[in-house]
Amino acid sequence: MELISLPEFMKFMAALAFVLALMGGLGLVMRRFAHNHPITAPNRKRLKVIEVLPLDSRRRAVLLRRDEQEHLVILGANGETVVETGIESKQDGGDDPA
Numbered sequence: 602m603e604l605i606s607l608p609e610f611m612k613f614m615a616a617l618a619f620v621l622a623l624m625g626g627l628g629l630v631m632r633r634f635a636h637n638h639p640i641t642a643p644n645r646k647r648l649k650v651i652e653v654l655p656l657d658s659r660r661r662a663v664l665l666r667r668d669e670q671e672h673l674v675i676l677g678a679n680g681e682t683v684v685e686t687g688i689e690s691k692q693d694g695g696d697d698p699a
Contacts, residue, residue, distance in 0.1 A: 605613075651664040651671065660677040662684075671688040674681055 647668055649666045651666050653664075654662040656662055656675070660675055663674045663676055665672045665674060669689070670686070672686045673684040673688065675684055
């Protein structure tokens with residue numbers, strides 16, 4: 602069993618410190634740019650999941666509401682498919698034929 606030599610250990614520690622410094626710098630940059638985007642108040646969210654319906658073991662239909670419009674999306678293991686978009690929300694002013 603071979604022990605690591607002091608120069609190799611110092612090289613390893615320098616590389617580790619360099620990577621940690623890069624991660625810290627990236628975190629500071631991300632924090633700085635994150636403040637430029639407005640944050641929506643919790644009661645003013647524009648996107649809401651209305652209903653989720655499992656179709657089979659791998660797919661499900663999801664009804665999403667954005668602003669006053671609803672969108673029907675099929676989510677599966679290989680991706681997503683938009684089935685219908687621009688559905689008027691019955692809760693927010695859509696006409697009910699009954």
